[in-house]
Amino acid sequence: MAANVAGNDAKQAGRQAAHEGKRQGHKVASSKWFHRFSRAGLVARGVIYLLVGWLALQIAFGDNGEQADKTGAMQTIAEKPGGTVMLWLVVIGFFGLAAWRFSEAAFGQPVADGDKATKRLASFGRGIFYTAGFIGMLSFVLGQGGKSSNEQSQSWSAKAMGEPGGRWLVLLVGLGFVAWGVGNIVGAVRRKFLKKLKTNEMSPTVEKVVKVLGIVGRASRGLVFGSVGAFLVNAAVQFDPKKAKGLDGTLREFAQTPAGPWLLVAVAIGVLIFGAYSFCEARWRKVEAAGSAH
Template structure:
């Protein structure tokens, strides 16, 4: 075995031991709690927009701004940021070693974990920039700028379309999984009181999240088809589009409350989610 292979093997063994450490599991659960807090805030901001009393953007940046304005907000912001780092590392450990369920080692499951790891890494990087005072872009600004930069390159238009379709598929998968209750396989056994509550929160919350991110994907796909990056929408812009439907602002309020429910479900996941890598 060459020295490079020895170093690679040692690094892999080290990450495997770290991924199995109780403190790594606690960091993963802290990440789920941080995600829950962010969605509670985003949902609340979106409810205010639907009721005509919201100036903040209903996305991660708006949520972070809301936290930062409160006493002790800087400490909370750092805790949330580190939580999202925990989410990213946890998902990458699942990509490397498999999810803790019967079919968790399947390539499609590990690839899905890797994609989520990339997603949470980007979220962590954006949050870190915000905490360090670099401001950061809103979800709509990010969507416009990333789409525009991608379309400047050959094949970029098709990449945007692929990402948009990926979000649509992810959203549909969330809704289908919520209806079929497959998410329950990822949770540890619960008591007779908690189980029906968590199941209801999961069905409603995951459906709402799937609907919103499916909408984000639709706008990305539309931007690619029209070759117009301004048609892309982030989380805030997608939520506001619900208010423009025939159902009016009340549909936005309903979807926003669904995101609040997903935030509550994420807090439950912080308690009962299986976060150990497959053995």
């Protein structure tokens, strides 16, 4: 009897601790400093995509200098005056992006039906994506990284395929990227992203501009990452990790189509536009935790 009572008390204490932890977590996610932290992350994302788009344009016009991916973007920043400080700001920003997405996974998105399991799962997946970006950038700044996205993709695929069932994992990850890419394109065309923005704070002209940037930019990002996923699927199907490509390799493949470098130019401009749209999100995105006062 005493053991049962003690067990029930322990469970009750555990539930209370969990409830208090969630309450405190929601309080943090609802704070103004956390909102600013999240918006700083969106600024950092915009900087990276602007640089990736610029590097992709250079590749299209025959300059094969830096890789058109996060590593190339970080290298470009590092070469500028004050580059070290800028690098750390970008790294911190991506940590903010990851923290924001995980807060959405824990408490829901600040949109209609934002508490649904599917939306929370989507936020969790994006949290993982941005965490990977943060870790890669941190490794670069600390001098322990610097691999291109192609090397990273092929290395990960090779390791995964070397394990039992790893081929299927690569296939699932590839399909996940394809689905994410298609979802971005469909969402852009249907203008779903506007529900996540504070359009009531925009003038009619600004709203039109943001709408165009969102449609073109988000569709372009969807096309690029959907293509990254297609290469992973192909690598899994052919059981050849060398078939996998990262962001840089995928962008370069656009230049190998019958349209020549002009398709890469178009995609690169789309990536640049997404970078510009990210700054709009930094200003008007709803980043409050679900249930917070807006």
